[in-house]
Amino acid sequence: MSETTIEPRQLILPMFVREGAREPIAISSMPGVYQHTRDTARKAVAEAVQLGLGGVMLFGIPTSKDPVGSGALDPEGILNVAIRDAVSEAGDDLLVMSDLCLDEFTSHGHCGVLDSQGRVDNDATLEIYAEMGVAQASAGAHVVGPSGMMDGQVGVVRTALDAAGFTDTVIMAYAVKYASAFFGPFREAVDSSLRGDRKTYQQDPANAREAIREVDLDIAEGADLVMVKPALAYLDIIRQVRDHVNVPVAAYNISGEYAMVEAAAANGWIDREKAIMETLTGIKRAGADTILTYWASEAAQLLSHR
Numbered sequence: 001m002s003e004t005t006i007e008p009r010q011l012i013l014p015m016f017v018r019e020g021a022r023e024p025i026a027i028s029s030m031p032g033v034y035q036h037t038r039d040t041a042r043k044a045v046a047e048a049v050q051l052g053l054g055g056v057m058l059f060g061i062p063t064s065k066d067p068v069g070s071g072a073l074d075p076e077g078i079l080n081v082a083i084r085d086a087v088s089e090a091g092d093d094l095l096v097m098s099d100l101c102l103d104e105f106t107s108h109g110h111c112g113v114l115d116s117q118g119r120v121d122n123d124a125t126l127e128i129y130a131e132m133g134v135a136q137a138s139a140g141a142h143v144v145g146p147s148g149m150m151d152g153q154v155g156v157v158r159t160a161l162d163a164a165g166f167t168d169t170v171i172m173a174y175a176v177k178y179a180s181a182f183f184g185p186f187r188e189a190v191d192s193s194l195r196g197d198r199k200t201y202q203q204d205p206a207n208a209r210e211a212i213r214e215v216d217l218d219i220a221e222g223a224d225l226v227m228v229k230p231a232l233a234y235l236d237i238i239r240q241v242r243d244h245v246n247v248p249v250a251a252y253n254i255s256g257e258y259a260m261v262e263a264a265a266a267n268g269w270i271d272r273e274k275a276i277m278e279t280l281t282g283i284k285r286a287g288a289d290t291i292l293t294y295w296a297s298e299a300a301q302l303l304s305h306r
């Protein structure tokens with residue numbers, strides 16, 4: 001009689017790939033998640049295919065960063081290399097998705113470039129995002145995920161992709177992204193150099209109507225699917241967005257949500273596997289068509305044993 005079910009194809013595995021790594025590096029705030037080497041990333045992609053996941057979302061960790069995030073545009077930059085590796089491993093058996101944002105590549109850790117007064121410069125950043133989208137599509141990404149919350153980012157990326165002949169490359173817009181404390185462990189995961197916060201470009205957790213406005217703008221600009229992020233403190237937003245749009249809705253079960261369950265389970269305070277499946281079921285029930293989760297591969301295994 002269960003109304004809500006989860007299938008492996010509805011899960012997307014976010015993965016971190018570290019330039020120059022010789023062995024996988026554990027992320028202490030996310031037990032069980034690693035900064036992959038190119039080789040272990042390929043293996044994780046192959047496993048994701050075998051488990052029937054819908055996709056992988058790739059993040060790159062470069063060895064050097066600069067104020068404009070040049071590593072993001074370089075075809076030999078770690079993220080573009082990781083995309084090529086994933087595509088050569090998986091072909092079209094799952095969707096290779098890439099994070100389209102500068103924060104892993106900038107020395108200041110912001111999602112965009114800064115103006116002379118140190119503020120994030122929205123429009124200067126858009127020009128770089130457009131090039132970054134083309135670089136990722138050239139590397140073979142099936143789906144690009146603009147996640148920097150710059151106004152107009154979906155439109156410029158769509159225009160640039162089309163102009164470069166990548167008319168079939170899909171845009172998954174991080175449409176609704178709140179300035180959240182739950183991103184904490186991710187900052188360790190990508191060796192973030194951010195000081196301060198992202199409140200000038202990410203949303204106020206108190207705002208729900210603003211989420212609908214962000215979604216409408218992104219769809220008008222050409223988003224093929226829209227994401228709500230984080231998931232757990234925003235289940236009402238996932239539901240409102242699902243009821244409002246006619247494109248697929250993704251939800252990102254983010255690092256802090258993962259860390260809370262893992263930490264409580266490590267202390268023996270909750271049943272880990274039950275908590276994982278209940279978390280994913282709740283996000284699905286709220287209206288997500290697809291879930292990005294660090295538990296994707298494990299959850300697919302648990303589902304196959306049911």
Ligand code: PBG
Pocket residue numbers: 099101102103104111147148182183184185186198253254255256
């Ligand atoms: C931006 C980006 C972030 C996450 C995904 N893409 C970090 C941020 O906006 O601060 C967070 C993912 C997570 O916490 O699991 N590149």
